[in-house]
Amino acid sequence: MTESLLYEISSPGRRGCRLPEPDVPRAKLPAGFLRDDLPLPEVSEMDLVRHYVHLSQLNHAVDTGFYPLGSCTMKYNPRVNEAICRLPGFTQLHPLQPPDTVQGALVLLYELQEFLGEISGFPGISLQPAAGAHGEMTGVLIMRKALYDRGETQRNVILVPDSAHGTNPATTTMSGLKVVEIASDAAGNVDLDALRVHLSDQVVGLMLTNPNTLGLFDEHVLEVTRLVHEAGGLVYGDGANLNALLGICKPADLGFDVMHFNLHKTFSTPHGGGGPGAGPVGVTAELAPFLPGPIVVEQEDEENAFLTWHVPEKSIGPVKSFYGNFGVLVRAYTYIRMLGAEGLRRVAENAVLNANYLLSRIRGVYPLPYDRTCMHEFVVEGRIEGAPDVRALDISKRLMDYGFHPPTNYFPLIVHEALMIEPTETESKETLDAFAEALLKIAKEAREDPELLHNAPHTTPLGRLDEVRASHPKTMRLCYTPGC
Amino acid sequence: MPYIPNTDADRAAMLAAIGVERIEDLFHDVPEEVRFPRLKLPDPLSELEIQQELLMLSEASIDLNHTACFLGAGAYRHFIPSVVDQLISRGEFYTAYTPYQPEISQGTLQAIFEYQSMICALTGMEAANASHYDGATAVAEAVITAFNVGRRKRKKAILSPTLHPQYRAVARTYTQGMGLTLIGDDDLSNGVDALAALCDGDTACVIVQNPDFLGQLYSPTEMQTLADAVHGCGALLVVATDPISLGLFAPPGDYGADIVVGEGQPLGNPISFGGPYLGFFACRKRYVRSVAGRIVGETVDTQGRRGFVLALSTREQHIRRQKASSNICTNQALCALAAGVYLAAMGKRGLRQVAELCYHKAHYAAAEIAKLPGYEIMGDRPFFKEFVVRCPQPVDKMLRYLLDDWAILGGYELGRDYPELDDGLLVCVTEMNSREKIDELVEALAEVAKGGEGND
Numbered sequence: 001m002t003e004s005l006l007y008e009i010s011s012p013g014r015r016g017c018r019l020p021e022p023d024v025p026r027a028k029l030p031a032g033f034l035r036d037d038l039p040l041p042e043v044s045e046m047d048l049v050r051h052y053v054h055l056s057q058l059n060h061a062v063d064t065g066f067y068p069l070g071s072c073t074m075k076y077n078p079r080v081n082e083a084i085c086r087l088p089g090f091t092q093l094h095p096l097q098p099p100d101t102v103q104g105a106l107v108l109l110y111e112l113q114e115f116l117g118e119i120s121g122f123p124g125i126s127l128q129p130a131a132g133a134h135g136e137m138t139g140v141l142i143m144r145k146a147l148y149d150r151g152e153t154q155r156n157v158i159l160v161p162d163s164a165h166g167t168n169p170a171t172t173t174m175s176g177l178k179v180v181e182i183a184s185d186a187a188g189n190v191d192l193d194a195l196r197v198h199l200s201d202q203v204v205g206l207m208l209t210n211p212n213t214l215g216l217f218d219e220h221v222l223e224v225t226r227l228v229h230e231a232g233g234l235v236y237g238d239g240a241n242l243n244a245l246l247g248i249c250k251p252a253d254l255g256f257d258v259m260h261f262n263l264h265k266t267f268s269t270p271h272g273g274g275g276p277g278a279g280p281v282g283v284t285a286e287l288a289p290f291l292p293g294p295i296v297v298e299q300e301d302e303e304n305a306f307l308t309w310h311v312p313e314k315s316i317g318p319v320k321s322f323y324g325n326f327g328v329l330v331r332a333y334t335y336i337r338m339l340g341a342e343g344l345r346r347v348a349e350n351a352v353l354n355a356n357y358l359l360s361r362i363r364g365v366y367p368l369p370y371d372r373t374c375m376h377e378f379v380v381e382g383r384i385e386g387a388p389d390v391r392a393l394d395i396s397k398r399l400m401d402y403g404f405h406p407p408t409n410y411f412p413l414i415v416h417e418a419l420m421i422e423p424t425e426t427e428s429k430e431t432l433d434a435f436a437e438a439l440l441k442i443a444k445e446a447r448e449d450p451e452l453l454h455n456a457p458h459t460t461p462l463g464r465l466d467e468v469r470a471s472h473p474k475t476m477r478l479c480y481t482p483g484c
Numbered sequence: 485m486p487y488i489p490n491t492d493a494d495r496a497a498m499l500a501a502i503g504v505e506r507i508e509d510l511f512h513d514v515p516e517e518v519r520f521p522r523l524k525l526p527d528p529l530s531e532l533e534i535q536q537e538l539l540m541l542s543e544a545s546i547d548l549n550h551t552a553c554f555l556g557a558g559a560y561r562h563f564i565p566s567v568v569d570q571l572i573s574r575g576e577f578y579t580a581y582t583p584y585q586p587e588i589s590q591g592t593l594q595a596i597f598e599y600q601s602m603i604c605a606l607t608g609m610e611a612a613n614a615s616h617y618d619g620a621t622a623v624a625e626a627v628i629t630a631f632n633v634g635r636r637k638r639k640k641a642i643l644s645p646t647l648h649p650q651y652r653a654v655a656r657t658y659t660q661g662m663g664l665t666l667i668g669d670d671d672l673s674n675g676v677d678a679l680a681a682l683c684d685g686d687t688a689c690v691i692v693q694n695p696d697f698l699g700q701l702y703s704p705t706e707m708q709t710l711a712d713a714v715h716g717c718g719a720l721l722v723v724a725t726d727p728i729s730l731g732l733f734a735p736p737g738d739y740g741a742d743i744v745v746g747e748g749q750p751l752g753n754p755i756s757f758g759g760p761y762l763g764f765f766a767c768r769k770r771y772v773r774s775v776a777g778r779i780v781g782e783t784v785d786t787q788g789r790r791g792f793v794l795a796l797s798t799r800e801q802h803i804r805r806q807k808a809s810s811n812i813c814t815n816q817a818l819c820a821l822a823a824g825v826y827l828a829a830m831g832k833r834g835l836r837q838v839a840e841l842c843y844h845k846a847h848y849a850a851a852e853i854a855k856l857p858g859y860e861i862m863g864d865r866p867f868f869k870e871f872v873v874r875c876p877q878p879v880d881k882m883l884r885y886l887l888d889d890w891a892i893l894g895g896y897e898l899g900r901d902y903p904e905l906d907d908g909l910l911v912c913v914t915e916m917n918s919r920e921k922i923d924e925l926v927e928a929l930a931e932v933a934k935g936g937e938g939n940d
Contacts, residue, residue: 015833016829035734059592062580080534093756093757118525165801174658174662219513249521250521272818323757323758327756337534352510479601
């Protein structure tokens with residue numbers, strides 16, 4: 001099933017929207033400044049609606065089925081969040097209005113700063129970063145600037161475990177620092193000996209995801225953060241997996257100095273087909289002066305207290321325009337207010353329960369390189385005994401025929417043929433059972449009829465796509481317009 | 485518990501299958517001394533309660549439905565047809581994530597491909613990515629792209645002083661560790677000739693905004709002269725622009741731009757207190773391998789049917805790690821979808837009409853204000869939807885009076901960014917401002933000049 005492109009259904013003279021005639025005299029247009037042609041499509045409103053509705057029907061989404069994409073926390077997105085973020089008192093505010101005219105919005109942002117601070121244990125919060133990777137860059141620039149501010153300008157290395165997300169090393173390079181990779185030990189923790197070898201007065205710090213990308217809580221995390229601090233470095237906490245820790249422990253108590261939150265994961269603002277997310281950053285009191293701003297602070301005059309903007313004195317500078325992805329922040333605020341402390345802890349508990357239960361259903365069939373109690377996700381090998389030609393990719397594609405989104409493939413890199421599975425707390429036992437049954441059945445199919453897997457998927461709108469063709473200079477086509 | 489379907493019976497069965505007694509037992513790896521803190525958060529609310537409470541909170545601000553808004557400066561109020569929010573509110577779009585599995589993500593992939601196509605058409609470029617966080621970060625990534633195109637040997641980027649102040653600030657934040665120098669924006673008198681003169685063999689790029697932060701337009705001829713000078717040094721010309729202006733004015737692709745970026749919010753995204761917005765990024769095809777972020781390309785499936793996939797992913801962090809062109813992962817996909825629906829709804833003629841409405845109304849407002857004693861419209865360049873008014877009274881006091889006594893957001897106080905323009909008010913007029921409201925603004929400004937402010 002394919003859908004025509006807008007340009008292919010375009011017909012000269014059609015309109016998708018009518019506008020009024022000007023109610024002022026027409027001014028003279030400046031000759032020599034104007035464009036000749038504007039090659040946009042011309043479609044009717046109904047054609048436009050059908051086009052995008054058809055396109056939407058080609059997507060798998062949380063709303064259409066189970067989406068256990070590891071490290072992405074694809075949980076249910078409550079409808080109330082969508083209703084509230086669309087209130088005109090939130091969508092119809094200009095970011096440069098005087099603070100006294102936007103006190104409602106500032107109260108919400110101020111309280112969200114407080115909530116995130118309480119959940120994480122960090123006293124300093126900036127809501128400005130727009131996504132997880134953006135928060136990472138913010139955090140690493142803060143670490144760098146704080147150490148340089150102390151005069152330790154020789155520090156230029158960030159330690160990154162070999163299980164880390166690709167954004168960690170990419171962030172390090174963007175921040176002008178060098179990456180040194182730290183091995184994991186046999187139990188999936190940071191290898192303490194490897195860490196000791198690489199710690200020195202050249203090190204800005206360590207970026208650590210905990211629980212890590214294997215879904216495991218580092219058993220020596222207190223020792224890890226202590227060692228880094230002893231060497232004069234700082235520890236960055238990648239908050240990608242915070243869903244497992246809500247009300248279970250505060251990351252600041254583990255010795256982290258900086259951390260980002262992924263509000264689109266943990267606090268269930270939707271993923272939007274790739275964004276927008278929000279990646280607020282939390283820091284210790286010592287690092288708070290370096291936060292990007294403005295942030296919301298309370299101020300008092302003779303008569304009353306009110307909220308206003310403040311840029312921290314040694315700020316690394318703004319990381320985007322204005323104050324962050326406000327519409328996303330409204331959704332996360334709503335979610336936290338509806339769950340409260342008790343609800344957040346239940347989120348983490350059930351996320352971890354669901355993951356361990358699913359793991360118990362497929363253990364013994366799919367190899368498990370690190371066999372421990374997992375947190376909110378786990379990683380198995382997409383390798384089936386008696387089916388040597390079947391790969392993780394084949395298993396993933398075959399899962400689509402059963403109506404499931406595949407797990408994350410081939411990540412983390414330290415697991416052979418990795419399948420990274422994160423069920424989240426919003427899925428029922430029935431769904432987990434159905435998914436486990438599908439995985440067990442696929443293992444059987446792999447031994448009996450491997451071609452069925454190699455040719456999968458069979459029931460999707462399209463079969464496997466030629467990715468090489470899309471990137472090859474001779475066949476690459478990146479837009480419809482002739483010449484592209 | 486909201487959104488958690490497990491019942492007590494489910495939990496008991498699952499714990500038994502796992503082989504532990506209590507859920508708490510699953511957390512034995514968490515150090516005991518920090519385990520299970522009591523979080524101090526407000527009590528949970530039902531949906532009924534939160535709807536009531538947040539409606540009240542939202543009404544504690546003065547929104548643009550209750551004021552006349554002539555404030556722009558990088559965030560704009562434009563008309564959004566109803567189809568935009570209706571279509572992006574489909575759960576199949578907004579509850580999916582990055583289309584890593586193309587067989588079950590053709591909806592998102594094709595929508596991005598079509599967005600890229602329309603951005604290319606608008607800017608006159610040959611390739612576009614799937615979005616950045618906003619206009620400011622798109623500018624910062626353009627600097628880094630140019631730096632990478634110059635193999636990290638050219639260490640200088642030249643910024644126009646009338647590039648949006650926030651874009652300049654964010655570009656500095658992004659590049660603070662890279663050993664790049666950003667110059668040229670310290671003197672407001674640096675026009676395109678002066679920027680061209682600063683360009684040399686160590687320059688990675690020159691970045692100019694057109695229409696610029698003050699609303700002024702630069703002609704294709706003078707831009708082409710700048711482009712020739714920049715290219716003569718082996719550097720790239722980056723143009724930041726307002727996408728609505730491109731409904732009417734020559735696209736940067738016509739006058740030698742190598743990269744075109746900008747704030748895409750005016751395309752179908754609400755002003756929403758500063759976000760979420762989207763940064764659009766388009767370029768010549770030859771630079772596409774140095775570009776950051778997701779790019780969708782056309783291909784075929786095993787049966788030869790047309791389909792779309794994420795292309796050129798070897799540039800990206802999940803493959804290249806520390807050698808990636810950027811660390812970007814999550815972008816602003818849903819905002820790009822909104823921009824795509826908006827562009828398709830407006831189409832060839834509609835977008836031109838929006839741009840013309842802005843142009844005519846802004847020029848009407850400027851002409852009326854120019855008639856008032858004490859006021860002057862700065863400069864003699866053509867402008868699009870924003871213009872600078874030199875005012876007879878301190879701008880901050882005037883703005884306060886307009887807001888308090890007339891419920892008008894009168895514009896942006898330029899002295900905040902440009903000390904030499906401390907009597908400058910940046911006024912923005914779009915298709916959303918009626919003649920009646922423009923006349924009210926003019927009347928209010930006339931009052932202020934007479935000393936009407938501060939007397940009560």
